[in-house]
Amino acid sequence: MVRPKSYDRQKAVENACLAFWEHGFQALGVRELEQQTGINQFAIRSEFGGKEGLLLEALNYYRDAAITNEMAPMWDGGIPEIITFLRGLVTPGSMTSSQFGCLMVNTGVENARLKSPALGEATRGYWTELESHFTRALENELRAQGGKVRFSPAELAAALVSAVMGVHVQNRTQKDQTAGRALVDLMCNRLAELRASS
Amino acid sequence: MVRPKSYDRQKAVENACLAFWEHGFQALGVRELEQQTGINQFAIRSEFGGKEGLLLEALNYYRDAAITNEMAPMWDGGIPEIITFLRGLVTPGSMTSSQFGCLMVNTGVENARLKSPALGEATRGYWTELESHFTRALENELRAQGGKVRFSPAELAAALVSAVMGVHVQNRTQKDQTAGRALVDLMCNRLAELRASS
DNA sequence: ACCCTTTCTATACAGTTGAATAGAAATAAT
DNA sequence: ATTATTTCTATTCAACTGTATAGAAAGGGT
Numbered sequence: 387m388v389r390p391k392s393y394d395r396q397k398a399v400e401n402a403c404l405a406f407w408e409h410g411f412q413a414l415g416v417r418e419l420e421q422q423t424g425i426n427q428f429a430i431r432s433e434f435g436g437k438e439g440l441l442l443e444a445l446n447y448y449r450d451a452a453i454t455n456e457m458a459p460m461w462d463g464g465i466p467e468i469i470t471f472l473r474g475l476v477t478p479g480s481m482t483s484s485q486f487g488c489l490m491v492n493t494g495v496e497n498a499r500l501k502s503p504a505l506g507e508a509t510r511g512y513w514t515e516l517e518s519h520f521t522r523a524l525e526n527e528l529r530a531q532g533g534k535v536r537f538s539p540a541e542l543a544a545a546l547v548s549a550v551m552g553v554h555v556q557n558r559t560q561k562d563q564t565a566g567r568a569l570v571d572l573m574c575n576r577l578a579e580l581r582a583s584s
Numbered sequence: 585m586v587r588p589k590s591y592d593r594q595k596a597v598e599n600a601c602l603a604f605w606e607h608g609f610q611a612l613g614v615r616e617l618e619q620q621t622g623i624n625q626f627a628i629r630s631e632f633g634g635k636e637g638l639l640l641e642a643l644n645y646y647r648d649a650a651i652t653n654e655m656a657p658m659w660d661g662g663i664p665e666i667i668t669f670l671r672g673l674v675t676p677g678s679m680t681s682s683q684f685g686c687l688m689v690n691t692g693v694e695n696a697r698l699k700s701p702a703l704g705e706a707t708r709g710y711w712t713e714l715e716s717h718f719t720r721a722l723e724n725e726l727r728a729q730g731g732k733v734r735f736s737p738a739e740l741a742a743a744l745v746s747a748v749m750g751v752h753v754q755n756r757t758q759k760d761q762t763a764g765r766a767l768v769d770l771m772c773n774r775l776a777e778l779r780a781s782s
Numbered sequence: 783a784c785c786c787t788t789t790c791t792a793t794a795c796a797g798t799t800g801a802a803t804a805g806a807a808a809t810a811a812t
Numbered sequence: 813a814t815t816a817t818t819t820c821t822a823t824t825c826a827a828c829t830g831t832a833t834a835g836a837a838a839g840g841g842t
Contacts (some may be wrong), residue, residue, distance in 0.1 A: 389838040412610045413697045416830055419763065426790060427831090433780020437830065439806040486696065494757035495693050498684065499611045509757065544766035551757075552767075559692035559749075568742035569750075575776065586818040588807040614800055624820060625801090635800065 391429070398425045406452070411496050411505075438580055440496035445508040448489045456482050460519040464527035465521040465581045466543070468520060469574045475553045476567045487558030491551050508537065514549055520546045537580055538567060549573050556576065589627070591648035596623045601642035605687040609694050609703075616782055635781050636700065639691070643706040646687045651713060658717040663779045664745070666718060667772045673751045674765045685756030689749050711745055718744045725779065735778055747771050 401423040405414060416437055420427050425440075434440040456474055459467045474480035494509040505544070524539035554565030599621040603612060614635055618625050623638075632638040654672055657665045672678035680686070692707040722737035751764030 387740045387786080387840045391789070396697070409697045410694070413694075415828075419826090427792095428833095430789060431831070432789085438803075487693070491753060491757075492693055493684070495690055496608070498756050498759065499720075513757070517833095540653075540772070541766050545770040548683060548750040548754040548764050548767035549747060550750070551753040552746040555689060555693060555749040555753055556746040558696050559711070561696065564747050568739050569746035572740070572743040572774070576770070585810045586815075587810095587820075589819070613798075615798090625822095626803095626820060629801070630819085 392426065393429065395422050395433075397445050398423050399440075399447050401425075402440050403489065406441055406444050407448075407492070408486045410492055411437075415463045418429050425546050426546065430479070431460040438504065440506055441500070442508060444510070445489065445493065448506075449512050449515065451481060451520075452512075456480065456494060457516060457519045464522065464530060468523050469577055470521075472546075472553075472570045472574055472577075473551075476557070476564045478563055483557070483559045483563045485557060485563045488551075488554035491554045492558070498545050508539070516550065517543050518549050531581075545575065590624065591622045591627065593631075596621050597638075597641050597645050599623075599637050601645050601687065604639055604642050605646075605682070605690070606684045609635075609698070609731075636683070640702055640706060642702070643687065643691065647706075647710050647713065649679060650689070650710075651717075654678065655714060656719040658721040658739055660724065661721050662728060663721065663775045666721050667775055670748075670751075670768050670772055670775075671746075673748060674762045674768050676761055681755070681761045682761045683755060683761045686752035689752045690756070714748065714750065715741050715745050729779075744771065 390447065402425070405419060405422040409418075412436060414422075414437075416430060417426075419430065419437065419440070420545065425439075427431075429438055432438065434443055456471055457481060460471060471482075474482050477483050486492075490509050491514045497505045500578060520543035521539050524537070524542055528537075550571055554568055556566040556569070557563050559565075560569065600617065602618040602621070604616060609618075612620075612635075613627060614625060617623075617628065617635065617638070621638075623631075626635060628638055632641055654669055658669060669680075671678070673678050675681050684690075688707050688710045691703060695707065718741035719737050722735070722740055725733075726733065726737060734759045747767055751767055754764040755761050757763075
């Protein structure tokens, strides 16, 4: 009854995600996007709502993948799971480790000028999600340690989020997915101390 | 003998710096740049070498101002001077504290795609300069403490640079020049410990 | 075979981009 | 006043932007 689509939607979003991740939103033209993703220009409009709509789908894809593959263990874990997450930021193979930094960081920096409400909500939601996972893990840890308060989960979680951003930017500016290692080590040592000295 | 320029060069570069800082490089058109800086389009080309040339001058201005006003005390100082610098990142009034983040961070993120050698060198130079100041201050501190090695100046300095980047990105994405406070507090506490427990 | 629906290719569109240039304007020296 | 030099204004330029659309292509149903 219908002509079949020439692309796989899932794969297309995945490709779009990688393309925006590497090149950013503004610098990536629709025609270049067409080639990098395999989606034809018509479909970008009719199926995704244009360039920004495609980025939004890419952001959702990125968020879901990050939550599932990287953040999830922290939800019922403690400091060891946070440390594993942080190490992933500078460990080849992890999806949160890239010489292009982080799609959410890059988009957030761009959107400070673009001021797109949709993009703002998408990036903000991601960092809220990450902070929640950090907070959960720290609260779990605190409970397991018997409540002797040596740190504030909320404060420490907020600091960790900024640190994650810093690692990503360092990786991107240096074109080296391990460039942020020094800060990761420092944060991991700090966390290990909080656990050991309970 | 000549028609006088309609703008003050120093003020113009300063304005360009602020404009690029807020809006970024790609998103800021030459015509908008004209209005924000008071420089006419002709002068942007003939005096600064076009849009990129103007950004390069703005980066130099930013770097010199940051070194003079913010980094300099660390050169002959120690951990207290580092703490003062870090606090400045989230303290209104300091030039390194802005809801637009950091011109060097923003430019670095953009240039990962633009791949301009000149911009790359300018931003890289800035972070090298900052890391050198951190390292110097930490070495000064170590010497003053009598050489009992409790930390590696080079490692700690590298971590501090990434942390600074993270604070800036946090400030920009939240449009709040104090948004990165939690990480600043954490790093300052860590530094204070290293000093106290000597 | 023919039709109907969906998707794709190719082109067109108005708006913007950074850069370039020609002529006007402003100054100082003569 | 006239001239020489520099700077500015206004316009032009080709290239590119994201979006829109018309007609071709590809299927399945009859």
